[in-house]
Amino acid sequence: MDFGFSPEQKTLAQAVTRFVERELLPGYHQRDKEKTFPRDVWKKLGELGLIGMGAPVEDGGHGADCVTEGIAAEAVGRGDPNIGVAAFAAAELCAQALLAGSGQAKSDFLAPMLRGDKVPAIAVTEPHCGTDAVAMRAKAVRKGERYLLSGEKSGITLAKAADFFVIFAKTDPAAGAAGVSAFAVPGDSPGLTRQFYEDMGSKTLCRGSIFLDDVEIPEAYRLGKEGKGFRTLMKGFDVSRVYLALLCLGAAVKSVEETIEYTKGRLAFQKPLAQFEGVSFTVVEHAAMLEAVRLLCYKALSLRDHGLPHTKEAAMVKWMGPRFSVDAIRDCLLLHGHYGYTQEYRFEQRLRDVMGLEIADGTAQICKIVAARELFGREWLKEGK
Ligand SMILES: Cc1cc2nc3c(=O)[nH]c(=O)nc-3n(C[C@H](O)[C@H](O)[C@H](O)COP(=O)(O)OP(=O)(O)OC[C@H]3O[C@@H](n4cnc5c(N)ncnc54)[C@H](O)[C@@H]3O)c2cc1C
Structure with a gap:
């Protein structure tokens, strides 16, 4: 090792x-x-x-x-x-x-x-379904050598800035996951319109909805075979989820480092804050959790590099990475006292930004469902078993 x-x-x-x-x-x-x-x-x-x-x-x-x-x-x-x-x-x-x-x-x-x-954007979620993505209703209907896309996608990161979208839509609505296909769609396609949200954080990414009103694209913009889109997406999640966790950990570790420096210099009761165990133990606990998740992230990536299964590890860190990072950033903010609450420091923004990543690319719950499938075996989790 x-x-x-x-x-x-x-x-x-x-x-x-x-x-x-x-x-x-x-x-x-x-x-x-x-x-x-x-x-x-x-x-x-x-x-x-x-x-x-x-x-x-x-x-x-x-x-x-x-x-x-x-x-x-x-x-x-x-x-x-x-x-x-x-x-x-x-x-x-x-x-x-x-x-x-x-x-x-x-x-x-x-x-x-x-x-x-x-600038890209990936469009999976719809107003009525996110976690249960297979329930999507957006359709792609073949018309000779072209496809007509219709439906609505919501919650899309970069909806405002995107020059193109990779959109997941059903080519065979009766086939469940095996009926989902992927398409590249130029952002200026006739029939594609956008609406933006006022989000709590990640404001620079301008999330929003896109509406597809018979958007016509050439067959060459279908990505992979018909019906293979969902599989491609899940394989992509197995690595993007780890990168998301590492992004959160980066922000949290930086916050911990800043807090160590701050508490060494700030005095209370004639002593540096860092000398109080109520302060240093809090920092140690977060540093330990972040390092543990970090190691699991790199294990997941190493498994992928070696062509070994890593779905379970990716799902676990996608839940733990954002969650433990939010917890760490929150305590770092508090250890800066009233200054931490101001916008002069970066903690409040990090808290808002990283919290959104507890939801994006799959919430903790779906990640635990994915990990449970791997741990228990899909057969054991079927209803009625
Ligand atoms: C910052 C941000 C960026 C995003 N970017 C994109 C993007 O670029 N492209 C895109 O397509 N989507 C994007 N999304 C949407 C995101 O993927 C969905 O919000 C997410 O998958 C959850 O779907 P939902 O919001 O419809 O919640 P729902 O699926 O309605 O779930 C609501 C709650 O119920 C819980 N829940 C659902 N099912 C179960 C279950 N079986 N057991 C236990 N709990 C359950 C969920 O965990 C959640 O807490 C983004 C979201 C955010 C917040």
């Missing part, structure tokens, strides 16, 4: 951390106020190869292994988990789907996204 990263991975971690400290962290709060997705930052991420890092070199990616991509995600989370959500969740899930698509779909969407020229 080897707990160390390779020299190349350590170099990458240092380089990304430097970029994050210089370019992402200083504007984190301002982007929250502006509520627009920063295309200049997106372009820089593309130039640095930090978007969809695992995509093959021949498709415009860097062929990075998952552990390496996880290291980058964790580093980005320290500066701005929102930007990380775009690069390591939305773009990652879109890349996974686009890689199953035609050469035209890859050159029209994948390569420009990886360069930072196009």
Whole structure:
């Protein structure tokens, strides 16, 4: 068992951390106020190869292994988990789907996204269903060599900024999960309209709904075979969930580090706060939980890199990563006293942003359902057993 990263991975971690400290962290709060997705930052991420890092070199990616991509995600989370959500969740899930698509779909969407020229969004959730995604009602009806898409998708990260959407819709409504197909849809398609939300956090990602009124797309924009979309999505979740957890952990570990420094310098009762065990034990407990989840994240990514099952581990960290990070950030805010509650510090924003990731890509409950299926076996969890 080897707990160390390779020299190349350590170099990458240092380089990304430097970029994050210089370019992402200083504007984190301002982007929250502006509520627009920063295309200049997106372009820089593309130039640095930090978007969809695992995509093959021949498709415009860097062929990075998952552990390496996880290291980058964790580093980005320290500066701005929102930007990380775009690069390591939305773009990652879109890349996974686009890689199953035609050469035209890859050159029209994948390569420009990886360069930072196009902003992606992934559209699964609908107004009546999120956790039970198979219940989706959006339809794709074949019309010669084209498809007509209709329906409504809700809760979509980057709904406002996206240049294209990877949309999941039913080509065979009677077939359940086996009737779901994936499509790449340009954001300016006639018949596609958007509506935006006022969210509690992640304001720079401008979530919203999209409406599809007989949106016509060529067959070349179907991603993979008909009926294979849901499987592709689930395989994508098995890695994007780990990156999301690492983004949250990055933000939480940064908060813990800041709190250690603050409590060493702040005096109460003539002593530094850090000398009170009521303070230091709280910090230690969070540091321990975060490190434990972090190790499980890298185990999941290493299993994936070795082609071994990792669905259970990915589901577990998607529940624990955001949850324990929210708990840690909350206590870090409190240990800063009244200052922590102001917008001068980053804790309140981190709390709002990371909390949304307890829901995105699957809530704790669905992640526990997925992990239970793996632990108990699907057969044991069937109704009536
Ligand atoms: C910040 C953010 C970003 C998002 N980005 C995207 C995106 O880019 N694309 C996209 O398609 N969607 C996105 N979503 C939507 C997200 O995937 C869904 O909100 C999520 O899957 C939950 O679905 P729901 O909101 O419909 O809740 P529901 O499915 O209605 O569930 C409501 C509650 O009931 C619980 N529940 C449901 N079923 C069970 C069960 N069997 N047992 C126990 N508890 C259960 C859930 O855990 C939840 O707490 C985003 C959401 C957020 C908050």
